[in-house]
Amino acid sequence: MSTHAPTVRQFMTLDPVTIDGGLSVADARQRLFQTHARHLPVYVGGHLVGILSDRDLARVAAVDGFEDKHATAEQACTPSPYVVGPDTPLAEVAQVLADQKFGAALVMQEGHLLGIFTVIDALHALVTLLRPVTASLGADPHAATDPAHDHGRDPRETALLHSQALHDDLAHAAAGVRVGLDTVGGSVDLRSDAGRRSEIRRAGRTVTGRDNSDKT
Template sequence: MRKQTVQAFMTIGPVVIAPERTLADAHRLMRERGIRHLPVVDAGALVGVVSQRDLYLLETLRGVDAEQERVREAMATEPFAVPPDAPLDQVADHMAEHRLGSAVVVDRGVVIGLFTTVDALRALGTLVRRRGTRPARTPPRAPPAGVSRRPDR
């Protein structure tokens, strides 16, 4: 089986936002497009990523006005960026280890895709179906009411 890359499963041409746009603008874009992550691009270069969770967290702070505050205040300034030919398993492992919701796919300095946890789950489903694999064992069923799994000692 050939090595799978992130490019095969990424969302192509993601919606991006400028750091000077407001948090309200970011929310609006996310709602309209049904997305939870926005790469932040300034003069064509990736400078951050903002998630729906980032926006909600910042907006819970006293005195924050979503119509006035800028995306740069909510974005992560060191986004996980990968090339399109990055191995899928390595990207997924890194995202899981660091509890990241997305990887921004960048080719020659240009954002070309976004690989999210939803994309990772789609990839998992596709790869399992292709291999025709089944779980090594079925999960145990819950015992009937009043019966303990642990034997008495």
């Protein structure tokens, strides 16, 4: 694993609120509301047994005969939550969340809960990683293509800058092709669609070695 790759440790929410599995669903729902959280790790006897989300509460509420006061958080939660270590690559965790449609990953080390990484945290990470790149490109458009500017820069930013530079080079090349086509045969009125199509056909025949004359 690259030492420069961003990890969940950098973007997780520290010390998430947890609840006891014996708590009633009604109380668990209140706890979610009070803490402005969407996911609560559920513990029973000091051991992690699942994760309770607002989606879990909506699911159990749809069951006929369900009563918040009698059901417990342990019964309503999703068992065997997705657990990762703090140094797991951010890209890996985000991929699993997207593929499995999980709302969160619990970040644990040696049995201790360190944090939680949610889809919202992933969006914050995206903004954080993209903002300096956008600012750098806006301040110095040549910096993305000059290797001298890479010294001392975060490798994540460098990779994104080079990607943007490649995109710009391709765009410029395409623009050059269009200019070349537009300047071939000055006698043709390129403002008309028919004239432009004629010039494109003529340029194509020139490139492939066919007769340059327009016989249409």
